[in-house]
Amino acid sequence: MFFKDIVGYRETKKKLLHIINNDRISHAQLFLGKEGSGNLAMALAYAQYVNCQQKGAEDSCGTCPSCIKFQKLVHPDLHLVFPVATNEKVKKDPVSANFLDRWRAAFLNNPYFTLADWQEIAETGNKQLLINTKESSDILKALSLKTYEAEYKIMLIWFPEKMNASSSNKLLKILEEPPKKTLFLLVASFAEQLLPTIISRVQLVKLNPINEEELTDYIIEKYQLPKDKAENIARLSDGNVNQLIRIIEKGDDTEFFQNTFVQLMRSAFVGNVPGLIDWTDEMAKIGREKQKQFLIYGLHLFRESLIMNYGDVALSKKNSKEAEFLKKFAPYIHGTNCMDTIELFNDAVYHIERNANPKILFLDVALKLTKLLRVKMEV
Ligand SMILES: [Zn+2]
Numbered sequence: 157m158f159f160k161d162i163v164g165y166r167e168t169k170k171k172l173l174h175i176i177n178n179d180r181i182s183h184a185q186l187f188l189g190k191e192g193s194g195n196l197a198m199a200l201a202y203a204q205y206v207n208c209q210q211k212g213a214e215d216s217c218g219t220c221p222s223c224i225k226f227q228k229l230v231h232p233d234l235h236l237v238f239p240v241a242t243n244e245k246v247k248k249d250p251v252s253a254n255f256l257d258r259w260r261a262a263f264l265n266n267p268y269f270t271l272a273d274w275q276e277i278a279e280t281g282n283k284q285l286l287i288n289t290k291e292s293s294d295i296l297k298a299l300s301l302k303t304y305e306a307e308y309k310i311m312l313i314w315f316p317e318k319m320n321a322s323s324s325n326k327l328l329k330i331l332e333e334p335p336k337k338t339l340f341l342l343v344a345s346f347a348e349q350l351l352p353t354i355i356s357r358v359q360l361v362k363l364n365p366i367n368e369e370e371l372t373d374y375i376i377e378k379y380q381l382p383k384d385k386a387e388n389i390a391r392l393s394d395g396n397v398n399q400l401i402r403i404i405e406k407g408d409d410t411e412f413f414q415n416t417f418v419q420l421m422r423s424a425f426v427g428n429v430p431g432l433i434d435w436t437d438e439m440a441k442i443g444r445e446k447q448k449q450f451l452i453y454g455l456h457l458f459r460e461s462l463i464m465n466y467g468d469v470a471l472s473k474k475n476s477k478e479a480e481f482l483k484k485f486a487p488y489i490h491g492t493n494c495m496d497t498i499e500l501f502n503d504a505v506y507h508i509e510r511n512a513n514p515k516i517l518f519l520d521v522a523l524k525l526t527k528l529l530r531v532k533m534e535v
Contacts, residue, residue, distance in 0.1 A: 157197050157200040157201040157204055157226070157227065157267060158201060158204075158215050158216065158218065159172075159173075159198075159201045159205070159214065159215045159216075160214070160215050161197070161201075161267075162194045162197045162198055162201060162267075163194060163366060163370070163371070163374050163397050164194070164366035164367070164370040164371070164374070165194065165198065165363060165366065168198065168361065168363060169198075169201075169214075171361075172198075172202055172205075172361065173205070173213075173214060176202075176205060176206055176211075177211075181206065181308075181339065182339075182358070182359035183331075183334040183338065183339060183340060184331050184334065184339070184340035184341075184342065184357055184358040184359065185199075185202075185339070185340070185341055185342070185358055185359045185360075185361055186342045186344060186347075186350075186355065186358040186359070186360050186361065187199045187202075187341065187342065187343045187344070187361045187363065188344050188345070188347055188360060188361065188362050188363065189345065189362070189363030189364070189365075190345055190363075190365060190395065190396060190509075191270040191271065191345050191396065191398065192268050192270060192393075192395070192396030192397050192398035192399055192400075193345075193363045193364075193365060193366065193395060193396065193397070194267070194268060194363065194366075194397060195343050195344070195345070195363050196263070196267065196268075196314055196343045197267040197268065198361070198363065199312055199341040199343045200226070200229075200263075200267075200312070201215075201216075202341065203226065203234060203308075203310045203312065203339070203341060204216045204222075204223055204226035204227070206307070206308050206310075206339065207222045207226065207231070207233070207306045207307055207308055207310070208220055208222055208223050208226075209221070209222055209223075221305075222305070222306060228260070228264070229260045229263060229264070230260070231306065231310075232304040232305065233303050233304050233305065233306035233308070233309045233310060234306075234310045234312065235295070235298045235309070235310065235311045235312065236252060236256065236259065236260075236312050236314070237252045237287060237291060237294075237295060237311070237312065237313045237314070238252050238255075238259055238274070238287070238313070238314040238315060239271070239274075239285035239286050239287050239314075239315050239318035240252060240254065240255050240278060240280070240285060240286070240287075240291075241278070241280035241281075241283035241284065241285050241286065242280065242283065243278060243279045243280045243281070244279065249288070249290045250288075251288070251290055251291045251294055252287075252291060252294070253294065255278055258277055258278060259274070259277075259278075261277075262274060262277045266398070266401070268396075268397040268398040268401065269398065270398055271285065271315060272444070273398070285315075285318055286318050286319075286320060287313070287315070287316070287318050287319040287320070287323050288320060288323065289320065289322045289323055289326075291323060292319075292322070292323040292326040292327065295311065295326070295327070295330070296326070296330075298311065299311065299330065299335050299338060303337060307337065308337055308338065308339050309335075309337060309338045309339070310338075310339050310341060311338060311339070311340050311341070312341045312343065313327075313340070313341070313342050313343065314343045315343070315344065315345070316342045316343075316344055316350060316354070317344055317345070317346050317349035317350055324350075324351050324354065325351075327354065328351060328353055328354055328357070331354065331357040331358070332357065340358070342354075342358060346510075364395075365394060365395020365396070366395045366397070367395070368387070368390045368391060371389075371390035371393060371395070371397075371400065372386045372387050372390040375389055375390060375400065375404075379404055384475070385408070387473060388408060388410055388475075389403050389404065389408060391452070391453075391456055391473070392408070392409070392410070392449050392452060392453060394448070394449075394452050394505075399445060399449070402445065403449075409446065409449065410453070410475075411477075413449065413450050413453040413454075414453075414477060414478065414481070416435075416438075416439070416450060417450075417453065417454055417457060418481060419431075419435055420432075420435055420522060420525070421485060421525075421529070423435060423522070424522060424525040424526045424529055425488075425526075425529055427526050429523075432519065432522040432523065432526070433519065435518075435522060436515055436518040436519040436522060437515070439514060439518040440514040440515045440518065444508055444511075444514075447508050447514055447518075448505055448508050448509065451501050451504050451505045451508065452505065454501050455498060455501050455502070456473075457478065457481075457482070457485075458489055458494065458497055458498055458501070460472060460473070460474045460478065460482055460486070461482055461485060461486035461488075461489035461494075462486075462489060462494055464482055464483075464486040465486055465487065465489070465490060466491075488529050490533040491533060491534070492531055492532070492533050492534045493528045493529070493531040493533075496528055496531075497525070497528050500521060500524055500525070500528065501521070504517055504518075504521050
């Protein structure tokens with residue numbers, strides 16, 4: 157993996173290069189970023205650069221024996237650990253080694269793949285993916301091996317959040333007395349699910365969502381789309397490149413979101429509870445990614461309403477159909493209820509990402525909205 161192939165994060169890349177080139181390499185780093193942010197790609201670009209035998213100023217060479225193996229993820233000093241479960245072929249005590257070929261292929265096909273993608277690729281059905289105790293014995297075994305050819309042995313753990321308590325404690329012990337010339341690269345999305353003692357032992361590389369401008373530029377350059385369309389997709393992607401690729405492949409759902417939003421607001425205005433229940437049932441069917449995109453789309457319309465009411469029209473990014481709808485809708489989003497409304501949708505995004513039950517969640521959103529829309533503006 158090259159740094160140059162990762163979307164955005166100019167500053168983070170600079171910081172990582174500085175750390176390596178000034179011999180300030182930490183024995184454990186946590187690449188923390190939402191799914192689709194590129195945290196995994198960043199960790200692998202870092203590992204490749206650290207071990208590159210002809211480092212350039214901004215990237216690894218790509219041609220030395222180490223780079224060639226790192227690019228295929230087959231370097232003998234690169235150890236990969238990730239959550240797994242049993243499937244048709246692996247019936248007992250699943251560990252990463254059983255799934256290594258599939259995982260490599262998944263990353264090489266799309267460095268931004270998510271845990272949900274992985275579940276499909278690994279064919280583990282609905283079973284919870286975990287890093288179990290047997291895996292931690294494998295980690296210890298790998299650490300006891302001598303380094304074959306690299307300067308640094310790399311132990312990369314994707315989703316350390318999925319370690320059970322006993323594996324987490326074993327990892328913590330290792331981090332307390334790290335073996336020499338071994339780098340731990342933890343690639344995580346949910347810091348609150350990690351032991352605080354683990355977090356305190358690692359250097360944090362935080363990947364904030366890629367900003368919309370960087371994403372828009374990327375879309376225009378890579379897919380040659382017009383600016384307004386690229387902006388639309390960048391917004392719906394919410395800093396998630398995986399989502400971005402999916403939207404481009406499957407088409408932009410803006411129109412569907414628009415209609416769904418109008419339907420919700422109509423029922424919410426008049427307190428039509430059966431209508432809201434129907435709406436909730438429809439929402440529950442569309443899948444998590446799309447549910448999240450819908451909420452992000454809703455946040456965009458709230459923002460546009462506020463701009464219409466109070467703001468600088470130059471900041472507006474609405475299309476003509478939205479403008480038509482907002483003429484009537486915008487007055488209902490005002491200084492007195494806007495914070496609660498925005499928080500309602502933001503919280504819903506948070507819970508969708510954490511596997512909340514969509515039926516309960518969306519009904520709750522719908523019912524709260526009926527109240528919020530009736531709040532009169534305080535003068
Ligand atoms: Zn190289």
